[in-house]
Amino acid sequence: PKRDLNPRPTGEQDCGPTHCATAPPGFFVYFILIVLCTVTRLASQSLRRCGAAMEAVRQTMQLWQSIMKEIGGRFGTSVLSYFSFLKWLLMFNIFSFLVNFGFITIPQLVQGSNITNCQGFKGLELITGAGHFRQTVMYYGAYSGSEVNSRYNMQLAYFFTIAAYLVLCAVSLIYSMASSFRRNFVLSDAASVSAWRLLCSWDFNVVNEKAVRQRRSNLRIQLKVHSSALLLPFVVSLLNLVIPLLCSLLTQMEHYSNPRTQIYVIILRNVLLKMSILGILCYHWMNNVAQSNLTCWENLVGQELYRLVIVDFFFLMIGSFFGEFLRRVIGTKLIPKLGVPEFDVARNVLDLIFAQTLAWIGIYFSPLLPIMQMIKFFLLFYVKKISLSQNCQPPRRSGRAAQMQTFFIALLFIPSFVGALSMVAYTVWCLKPSDICGPFQGLNTTYEAVSIWMESVDRLQFNWVIWIYDKMITSELFFFLLSLIILVLIYFFWQITQGRKLLITLLKEQIVNEGKDKVFLLNKLKNLQNANNSQVLHQLENAQQPKV
Amino acid sequence: MGTTASQLPKDLLSEYQELTFLTKQEILLAHKRFTELVAKEDRNDPSPRVPMSKILTLPELKSNPFRKRICHVFSTSESKDGSLTFEDFLDLLSAFSDSATLEIKSHYAFRIFDFDDDGTLDRGDLEKLVNCLTGETDDTRLTPEEMKQLINNILEESDIDKDGTVNLSEFQHVISRSPDFVSSFKIVL
Numbered sequence: 020p021k022r023d024l025n026p027r028p029t030g031e032q033d034c035g036p037t038h039c040a041t042a043p044p045g046f047f048v049y050f051i052l053i054v055l056c057t058v059t060r061l062a063s064q065s066l067r068r069c070g071a072a073m074e075a076v077r078q079t080m081q082l083w084q085s086i087m088k089e090i091g092g093r094f095g096t097s098v099l100s101y102f103s104f105l106k107w108l109l110m111f112n113i114f115s116f117l118v119n120f121g122f123i124t125i126p127q128l129v130q131g132s133n134i135t136n137c138q139g140f141k142g143l144e145l146i147t148g149a150g151h152f153r154q155t156v157m158y159y160g161a162y163s164g165s166e167v168n169s170r171y172n173m174q175l176a177y178f179f180t181i182a183a184y185l186v187l188c189a190v191s192l193i194y195s196m197a198s199s200f201r202r203n204f205v206l207s208d209a210a211s212v213s214a215w216r217l218l219c220s221w222d223f224n225v226v227n228e229k230a231v232r233q234r235r236s237n238l239r240i241q242l243k244v245h246s247s248a249l250l251l252p253f254v255v256s257l258l259n260l261v262i263p264l265l266c267s268l269l270t271q272m273e274h275y276s277n278p279r280t281q282i283y284v285i286i287l288r289n290v291l292l293k294m295s296i297l298g299i300l301c302y303h304w305m306n307n308v309a310q311s312n313l314t315c316w317e318n319l320v321g322q323e324l325y326r327l328v329i330v331d332f333f334f335l336m337i338g339s340f341f342g343e344f345l346r347r348v349i350g351t352k353l354i355p356k357l358g359v360p361e362f363d364v365a366r367n368v369l370d371l372i373f374a375q376t377l378a379w380i381g382i383y384f385s386p387l388l389p390i391m392q393m394i395k396f397f398l399l400f401y402v403k404k405i406s407l408s409q410n411c412q413p414p415r416r417s418g419r420a421a422q423m424q425t426f427f428i429a430l431l432f433i434p435s436f437v438g439a440l441s442m443v444a445y446t447v448w449c450l451k452p453s454d455i456c457g458p459f460q461g462l463n464t465t466y467e468a469v470s471i472w473m474e475s476v477d478r479l480q481f482n483w484v485i486w487i488y489d490k491m492i493t494s495e496l497f498f499f500l501l502s503l504i505i506l507v508l509i510y511f512f513w514q515i516t517q518g519r520k521l522l523i524t525l526l527k528e529q530i531v532n533e534g535k536d537k538v539f540l541l542n543k544l545k546n547l548q549n550a551n552n553s554q555v556l557h558q559l560e561n562a563q564q565p566k567v
Numbered sequence: 568m569g570t571t572a573s574q575l576p577k578d579l580l581s582e583y584q585e586l587t588f589l590t591k592q593e594i595l596l597a598h599k600r601f602t603e604l605v606a607k608e609d610r611n612d613p614s615p616r617v618p619m620s621k622i623l624t625l626p627e628l629k630s631n632p633f634r635k636r637i638c639h640v641f642s643t644s645e646s647k648d649g650s651l652t653f654e655d656f657l658d659l660l661s662a663f664s665d666s667a668t669l670e671i672k673s674h675y676a677f678r679i680f681d682f683d684d685d686g687t688l689d690r691g692d693l694e695k696l697v698n699c700l701t702g703e704t705d706d707t708r709l710t711p712e713e714m715k716q717l718i719n720n721i722l723e724e725s726d727i728d729k730d731g732t733v734n735l736s737e738f739q740h741v742i743s744r745s746p747d748f749v750s751s752f753k754i755v756l
Binding site for chain 1: 720
């Protein structure tokens with residue numbers, strides 16, 4: 020007879036940020052795949068390359084499942100989260116590449132290039148991004164406006180493709196951030212490091228015997244510390260706040276400290292540094308490079324970003340070499356006290372975020388930059404995996420992987436994506452496109468292409484489109500009212516949350532009181548039963564006696 | 568592909584897919600790994616039962632400190648010897664899979680931690696739990712004072728109705744506030 024196995028709930032399943040966030044781009048990937056297959060018959064060579072790349076990508080996605088399971092088995096969930104994050108970012112770039120290639124590059128290739136004086140291809144172009152690449156569809160300059168081919172409006176295609184991709188990225192990031200935050204911060208007690216937490220955080224993923232033994236000893240140390248006096252964590256946290264400058268020594272010092280505050284301080288300083296670098300670069304590009312009318316300035320910015328992407332890749336390799344390989348050599352041969360290094364998840368994730376920021380900024384100036392990013396992430400996965408297995412040991416502390424992941428997604432959204440989006444928006448809105456190249460030649464700003472198009476739309480047929488454009492997109496009053504409504508809603512929901520917190524404390528008290536009531540009633544029942552029994556016995560004795 | 572896929576009939580496969588959280592590939596892989604463990608003389612048995620000693624040779628369970636408890640919890644044998652049929656094995660993988668809900672996982676975690684199977688986690692269960700996680704040998708255990716202090720902390724934090732034991736609802740309440748639990752409580756073949 021068949022048994023009823025675990026019944027599945029009828030509602031939605033619980034899925035992590037990587038699963039949920041890849042769903043919308045994944046759906047679009049397959050949709051665009053179908054579109055691309057029909058267009059394949061028109062252009063030949065580059066599309067055959069594209070098809071091979073996609074096939075390889077699909078196979079490696081399944082290949083990576085086994086590698087990631089192996090990493091999770093040896094090093095645990097927190098290190099695995101780095102590789103899941105890398106795979107998630109790779110999805111963004113694959114989607115971007117497909118969208119850009121399909122809607123911008125293919126029409127341009129079909130209508131033919133109008134670039135003269137082609138230089139020959141030398142190998143150096145892969146690193147510098149100049150030379151032969153300057154004339155290819157890699158950069159903004161090779162795309163022409165709509166005067167040449169009136170059937171496909173290249174200006175609108177360029178603008179709307181990039182805008183649609185960035186909007187989808189924003190939606191995906193906000194969704195993952197919100198669901199991750201709700202799961203890991205709101206529903207959990209973020210402040211306390213409880214003993215239950217430690218016990219229930221046993222990582223069942225870890226199957227390697229040595230790793231299991233190490234985790235057991237680490238857990239024992241943590242439990243010992245937890246059961247000691249309450250003053251120690253407080254003092255240690257205070258110390259961590261006061262000594263931020265000695266960050267590298269800190270990682271060697273306190274084994275038992277509250278690791279969260281320490282890690283957050285290090286991460287925030289790192290983020291500030293990287294964002295300042297990018298901010299200064301963007302300022303330089305916007306103010307100095309973009310003002311010159313003589314050259315194709317978008318191409319120049321595109322080339323600089325291309326070079327940045329390549330150089331960043333080399334620095335990631337060097338960082339891996341020094342941070343992991345050399346550190347292991349020093350730790351085992353020269354200063355044995357240091358030991359084998361742990362895989363520094365925070366530093367590596369921040370490097371990934373920086374790399375992705377570059378790609379997002381570059382997408383307007385170099386539509387095919389995602390290809391380089393894809394190759395870069397692909398190689399990085401294997402390099403990091405090899406470095407991890409050769410040089411690193413499993414982490415000593417059972418880190419709070421889920422909460423760190425929320426923090427990383429939030430970092431990816433706020434400084435990284437929003438910064439890149441602001442820069443692209445500023446370029447599109449305010450800067451004058453160069454006159455000699457690109458699809459927006461001759462216009463005052465890139466956005467003017469949309470305004471001109473709106474004017475040319477047939478008023479009688481598409482009245483509603485024009486109405487939406489006039490009253491909502493270009494009207495400031497609409498956005499002001501929208502912001503006001505959203506602020507009111509936020510305040511409203513915040514008040515509901517406060518009320519619910521109060522309700523929780525009241526209900527907890529009620530449970531305790533009911534427990535006490537139950538104990539009281541049981542005691543009373545026991546007493547009554549005893550009294551009843553003794554009464555019955557007494558009566559029986561009395562009834563028997565007269566017979567004598 | 569191969570003879571294992573043909574051994575599991577299609578209607579059974581879709582039925583298992585309906586009743587568990589596993590995907591088709593996961594069920595087929597589980598079937599393959601399970602039939603490797605079945606003894607030769609039981610091969611023709613319609614629903615073979617694999618003894619616990621063989622289940623514990625699986626690399627995913629070999630080093631797990633809770634391996635024996637897991638087998639006992641998912642076993643349906645009358646003799647309570649921890650042996651598993653294929654459906655028990657699927658139950659196990661389903662509860663530990665990626666898509667299982669928090670309620671299912673916390674329910675099974677509770678049963679695994681309940682060493683004396685009495686439906687609540689009392690001091691004895693908690694002591695065995697801590698010893699299981701910190702190690703069996705004498706030099707890796709906690710001292711009795713540390714153990715007492717730790718269990719007092721645990722009970723103070725999770726025993727809401729103050730009856731000295733942690734029942735299923737209290738356990739689930741504590742678990743729901745631990746966001747790492749869902750990603751840690753996972754075994755994938």
